[in-house]
Amino acid sequence: MAASTPVKESRRQFLATLSKVAGVAGGACLFSLGLGLYARQASALPAQALRPPGALVEDAFLAACLRCGLCVHGCPYDMLKLASPGTPVATGTPYFTARDKPCEMCEDIPCVAACPSGALDRSLKDIGKARMGLAALVDQENCLNFLGLRCDVCYRVCPVIDKAITLENLHNPRSDRHALLLPTVHSEHCTGCGKCERACVLPEAAIKIYPIKLAKGSLPDHYRKSWEEKAAHGGSLIGEQIQLPVRGMEGTPPAPAQPTLDSTWKP
Amino acid sequence: MEKASAAPGNTTDAVVPAPTFFARLRWGKWLLLRRMSQAGILGLFLLGPWFGIWIVTGNLSSSMTLGVLPLTDPLLIMQSWAAGYMPYQDALIGVAIVVAFYLLVGGRVFCSWVCPVNPITDAAAALRRKLGIKGGRAPAASTRYWLLGSLLVTAFVTGNMVWEFVNPVSMLHRGLIFGMGFGWLVVLGIFLYDLLVASRGWCGHLCPMGATYALLNRTAVPRVSAAKRAACDDCMDCFTVCPEPQVIRPALKGDGSPLIKDPECTNCGRCIEVCALDVFRFTTRFSASTHRRTTS
Numbered sequence A: 001m002a003a004s005t006p007v008k009e010s011r012r013q014f015l016a017t018l019s020k021v022a023g024v025a026g027g028a029c030l031f032s033l034g035l036g037l038y039a040r041q042a043s044a045l046p047a048q049a050l051r052p053p054g055a056l057v058e059d060a061f062l063a064a065c066l067r068c069g070l071c072v073h074g075c076p077y078d079m080l081k082l083a084s085p086g087t088p089v090a091t092g093t094p095y096f097t098a099r100d101k102p103c104e105m106c107e108d109i110p111c112v113a114a115c116p117s118g119a120l121d122r123s124l125k126d127i128g129k130a131r132m133g134l135a136a137l138v139d140q141e142n143c144l145n146f147l148g149l150r151c152d153v154c155y156r157v158c159p160v161i162d163k164a165i166t167l168e169n170l171h172n173p174r175s176d177r178h179a180l181l182l183p184t185v186h187s188e189h190c191t192g193c194g195k196c197e198r199a200c201v202l203p204e205a206a207i208k209i210y211p212i213k214l215a216k217g218s219l220p221d222h223y224r225k226s227w228e229e230k231a232a233h234g235g236s237l238i239g240e241q242i243q244l245p246v247r248g249m250e251g252t253p254p255a256p257a258q259p260t261l262d263s264t265w266k267p
Numbered sequence B: 001m002e003k004a005s006a007a008p009g010n011t012t013d014a015v016v017p018a019p020t021f022f023a024r025l026r027w028g029k030w031l032l033l034r035r036m037s038q039a040g041i042l043g044l045f046l047l048g049p050w051f052g053i054w055i056v057t058g059n060l061s062s063s064m065t066l067g068v069l070p071l072t073d074p075l076l077i078m079q080s081w082a083a084g085y086m087p088y089q090d091a092l093i094g095v096a097i098v099v100a101f102y103l104l105v106g107g108r109v110f111c112s113w114v115c116p117v118n119p120i121t122d123a124a125a126a127l128r129r130k131l132g133i134k135g136g137r138a139p140a141a142s143t144r145y146w147l148l149g150s151l152l153v154t155a156f157v158t159g160n161m162v163w164e165f166v167n168p169v170s171m172l173h174r175g176l177i178f179g180m181g182f183g184w185l186v187v188l189g190i191f192l193y194d195l196l197v198a199s200r201g202w203c204g205h206l207c208p209m210g211a212t213y214a215l216l217n218r219t220a221v222p223r224v225s226a227a228k229r230a231a232c233d234d235c236m237d238c239f240t241v242c243p244e245p246q247v248i249r250p251a252l253k254g255d256g257s258p259l260i261k262d263p264e265c266t267n268c269g270r271c272i273e274v275c276a277l278d279v280f281r282f283t284t285r286f287s288a289s290t291h292r293r294t295t296s
């Protein structure tokens, strides 16, 4: 009987401590949970914010980047920024906006060399293999070349000219005697440096860089391109085709060939 | 504070009056050295972006000095690990150097000598004293450890360094170098929290960065000792200025060693300079003597 009071007392004390600890721990966990949810939402990278060359895929990048800015200080062109709170990019992570200042594609890639964590992957040795994004000529209504003019600026500034971006020579049906030279981006070579977007002469660029997964579609796996298959096999896979006569037109001489645009022309 | 106001004007006393409490508060040697250390380190980081003199690049999260000395913050690496990533050697060497340094001088030396938030929370504490704001609701001091643990778990679950979205310490330092944005609001929030809600609330109860450095604070060689504790006249000045007042009592009032070995002590040296009776001094953790006798 006599011992029951101190036991009760210590149990009460123990329970009080327990509930206090539980309160603190619960509060901390709840806060972290909220933070986790917030971080998820705040990690969405806007389409116009591009990561530096060699950046790991976004999820891995957010786990790897130390938010230190060594890449920013390493860039001799001062075109990378560290996201400050309020910018819609994960706080403290590096990004650039092509229209403001594009990447100059330094041969020695100093930004990657400066990164201590590997968020910028040092296996990138050739800046031509960087894939910061992919250029897309999004506004075909306003691109001057699509209108039939010869602007070509995006094409001319491209550091990977004639590979990443070409001018495709098409007949202009509007005048019927001119060409349309359509700037066309090739994902195989475009580094996403952003020089074309930066240089586009329109008040709002008609060509823009987007993250590759936004800019690029994909074919179903089973699709094959006949011309590629043909080239690979040195001939048609299904043998010679029978030429069927066009019914009712037998005996009509073939129409004279239309004069075509000079397709060997180079700007 | 009573005796402080009584000291001047006492012309009959042959002894030079001790500087008043508030005079010491402002001009203490250690405080001055700490402010110089904080400003100096920040200055080194700003020399590059402001004047093009690149001695140090990066920020406290990870930096490179003169192209040879990498330094990386342990909490950043812990978050990266928790999020499932193994950083390059550069970052790991950087964190090894930082951990070794702080194991030697005391982890929370970061808090009082390096961290850019410290002048802000110190200012809040000083203003709190000046305005006589008492009370408030401080969370348990263990909150920071729970916070540290739970945000590492959250990093593990989400694969993202969640704390870095709000971490005021890295946000302030990064902001000063790379642009603050709305980061000022977070800093203001901490100031107001410490001023109005909880005395020493941020650094003493919440900051997980401080908690991380406290984990490295168990082997520090330099330690404050209440060497002349016999002379203590219970004026409480040291308790008033100490950012972690609970660490003083065992050394000052206990029977054991007068060394302040509590891992929350930030080695700031404020107690040394505010004590009118010179009870405290810096010594090493190996100094065994209790210095009970007072010398004059």
Ligand code: SF4
Residues within 6 Å of the ligand: A052, A053, A074, A075, A076, A077, A078, A079, A080, A102, A103, A104, A105, A106, A109, A110, A111, A112, A127
């Ligand atoms: S490649 Fe050069 S210009 Fe481009 S981000 Fe890196 S350092 Fe800057």
Ligand code: SF4
Residues within 6 Å of the ligand: A064, A065, A066, A067, A068, A069, A070, A071, A072, A092, A093, A094, A114, A115, A116, A117, A118, A119, A120
């Ligand atoms: S250098 Fe690397 S770790 Fe540092 S901010 Fe840039 S990408 Fe992140």
Ligand code: SF4
Residues within 6 Å of the ligand: A134, A135, A157, A158, A159, A160, A161, A164, A165, A185, A189, A190, A191, A192, A193, A194, A195, A196, A197, A209
């Ligand atoms: S982003 Fe534009 S300029 Fe840069 S490689 Fe691609 S097409 Fe060329």
Ligand code: SF4
Residues within 6 Å of the ligand: B110, B111, B112, B115, B116, B117, B118, B121, B169, B202, B203, B204, B207, B208, B209, B210, B211
């Ligand atoms: S507790 Fe945190 S904010 Fe305070 S000084 Fe230490 S690291 Fe800085």
